[in-house]
Amino acid sequence: MTTNTHSAGALAGVRILDMATVLAAPIGATLCADHGADVVKLELPDGSDALRGLQPVKEGVPLWWKVANRGKRGITLDVRQPRGKEIFLSMLPKFDVLVENFRTGSMDRWGLDIETLHKANPRLIVVRLTGFGQTGPYKSRPGYARIFEAMSGFTNLTGEAGGPPLHSNFPVGDAVAGLFCAFSIASEVARIRGNPDAKGVEVDLAATEALFRLLDCLPVEHEMLGQVRRPEGNRASYTAPSNMYRSRDGQYFSLVASSNAIFARVCAVIGQPALGEDPRFNSNPARVKNLVELDAKLGDWFGAHDYAEIAPRLEQAGIPFSKAYTIEDIEQDPHYIARQAIVRLPDPDYGSLPAPCIVPRIVGREMKVPRTGPGVGEHNAEVYAEFGLDTAELARLLEQKVI
Structure with a gap:
């Protein structure tokens, strides 16, 4: 890990290997990329990440993927295969952070338990973002944003009084978990940066707990006042009007x-x-x-x-x-326009695509606008060359479907 006071972002010099799928954990890595981290996105060779199929998709091009994984280089690798696992472990010493969100126990079954990961790199920060955490009776349950939202108590605060709880038409649970993921990375980087004796850690991040953490007053409100907060439509029950x-x-x-x-x-x-x-x-x-x-x-x-x-x-x-x-109002609002809250991400297919700006802004620092998310294995040759794999070896790995 290097320090560079002249970098465009506070996380410059931090290298992150993002092998997570869909949205929550990848958002966390993307937020770090926004602030200078070198993030490598690892996918399976078949490009089967579900985010590539979520709307919006235009003529087969995954638009959500492009903006959600902006600023990353993309490689493919099947870590479940012996040669893939070998390459993966050989790469870890050059990364500071590993981000994964597989169901609890999956990495262990692949021979990539936390002890093995830290043997490969004792300083590695391993962020494991799952629905319910690495322990507890629900640890092996599958989960999506709406499940986290419902179980955390978040969803039960929305909807009309006396009616059913309502979900937002956006995976808020993934976004919140992603923010905690980025916070976890930044916190641990701050701990380990500049300390040659610091050891890596395993970060157990449960998306359900991330959402529940935001609802500070619910437990104390229940214990001290005997109240269970319910949906009130658009009306707030704690302040008025x-x-x-x-x-x-x-x-x-x-x-x-x-x-x-x-x-x-x-x-x-x-x-x-x-x-x-x-x-x-x-x-x-x-x-x-x-x-x-x-x-x-x-x-x-x-x-x-x-x-x-x-x-x-x-x-x-x-x-x-x-x-x-609406998004149309945002695009036309003079305040959003004045602050350039929508930026254009360079994109190989469309020239550029619109996306929210980098947050937060650092006064006096010009942040580089990232490019859109990578294609499947787009940077295989570039990244693997950094680890000593030549063209002939990459061709063999491709034929064996390891990459």
């Missing part, structure tokens, strides 16, 4: 006025300043207790006015609000 409202012309927008000062400004906007002094609404606990009545008053006023009239009034009053954006 905080809801999604609809204007006369059908535009939905979110508004939050937790503090008394902001709520007083809302009351002024709707022409009912006395509401701010009403005992039912003059504090957040009172507003929460009477939130149905409060929302009815606000909903009636917003429903009688067009959004073009509502928005400037709220803006002028300094009230936090936003309409519910």
